[in-house]
Amino acid sequence: MSVQTQNRTQKLYAALFSMLLGISMGIFLNYILYRMSMPTKPFIYAWF
Amino acid sequence: MKMKAYLENLRQWALENLEPKLVMVGVVVGFLLCVALGHYFARQNLYVNYHRLHPYISMDTQFLPTFSNLYELVKSRIVPGKTLVIVGGDSVFNGQGQTVDKLWSDQLQKDLGDKYSVVNISFRGGRVFEGAYWIYEALSKEKHDVIFVANAFGAVIGIPCGNTPYRYMYWDGHYKGFLRDFKAREDFIKFNSTLLLDQFQKPLDELYLCMQIDNYLRFRDLWNVVSYRLFSSIWTEGTAKDCLVPRILFEDKIPLSDTTNVRDSDQSLWLNTVRKYSQPYYQTVNGKLLPNHYGWREFDLLCDCAVMPDLRSNTLVVSTGVCPFYFDKLNSLEQERHNMVLDRAFGQYVRKGYNTLIINNLETDDFIDAVHLTPAGGYKVASQVAAKIREIKEKQQNNNQK
Secondary structure (H helix, E strand, C coil): CCHHHHHHHHHHHHHHHHHHHHHHHHHHHHHHHHHHHCCCCCCCCCCC | CHHHHHHHHHHHHHHHHCCHHHHHHHHHHHHHHHHHHHHHHCCCCCCCCCCCCCHHHCHHHCCCCCHHHHHHHHHHCCCCCCEEEEECCCHHHHCCCCCHHHCHHHHHHHHHCCCEEEEECCCCCCCCCCCHHHHHHHHHHHCCCEEEEEECCCCCCCCCCCCCCCHHHHHHHHHCCCCCCCHHHHHHHHHCHHHCECCCCCECHHHHHHHHHHHHHCHHHHHHHHHHHHCCCCCCCCCHHHCCCCHHHCCCCCCCCCCHHHHHCCHHHHHHHHHHHHHHHEEEECCEEEECHHHHHHHHHHHHHHCCHHHHHHEEEEECCCCHHHHCCCCHHHHHHHHHHHHHHHHHHHHCCCEEEECCCCCHHHECCCCCECHHHHHHHHHHHHHHHHHHHHHHHHHHHC
């Protein structure tokens, strides 16, 4: 494999990794919104 | 040291190879993907083999059903040619004390037969016109054949835009456009802002903001699906070591209780609870009961703005009463007050156009404590509610023929 092809493959992997990292961060941000919408403490139904 | 070197290498690699623009594009794509999925799942029925909202799919374990979740669940029970019966109310109609195979609302389905489809979305700790009622109101936009049934204790009604902890449901439905315009309710909210405070006595601004944002982003719908079907991400005492297990795998484990619990449970706590049902509405002066006009004015106002007038003729409010064991422990004045409140409150429901059913033939053996029912008690209630529902339907059919 030539050096040029090797560099191109490496760049492709880096781009792919960058994209996947970004997508994971986007999903995580969405999840954070969900967690922020939850009550701080669960409501426990009191039954004597 | 090894870890530090590894992290340093990773940082170097990231600086040399990561493409910031692509990372940002990924963030936007990932977030929008979640939003799109949230909107998609908001239109799907989430629940499988559903009987009632048991603790693993309710607030007890930080699983907050969204308005869309419950709306789609109820819609999935609509069958052409059948009358849909939505069961609301509190833990009594949720079946506290009854295992899922002896649930009163499943018995109600059997008693009503094939012409009806029953769905129980009552909340433990809920009020008579919360949660399930708002779903009923939302469905009324589509002109389905629906009857709403809920249980009530005397004049306990709650405010029309939800009480702790289920008020989130009201604002969820409100901002997502499920609820209808109802001037009496809107006026109540406008002029009673002091009643709309959180547990720290602060306005509910955070709740409003959250529900407004969720209307567009639907993160609650998406992550509820993930929690229910894939994995749960919240630790609670109720789920403990199984906190990662998807909620679909949790069984409804509300235990079977029998009437021995009536005497074993904390009697003074229950007695105080029973007294509280009637205390705000009459005061004792010189050994006589005089109405508390402030309490009744509030009840009458809430009667007006809890349920939309055109939905009242299909609304059935049921009183299952108090266990005779506890009722007998009240003094004669307290007993008289209790009965007077029930008569006055249910009389007002009738005057305002609601249907009512007062069940007063339950015995101590039908209760597991002061208010909750054994399976046998639940079955007695089911047969009487079924008869009343049939009566309402017949009345409607006769009116339509005229």
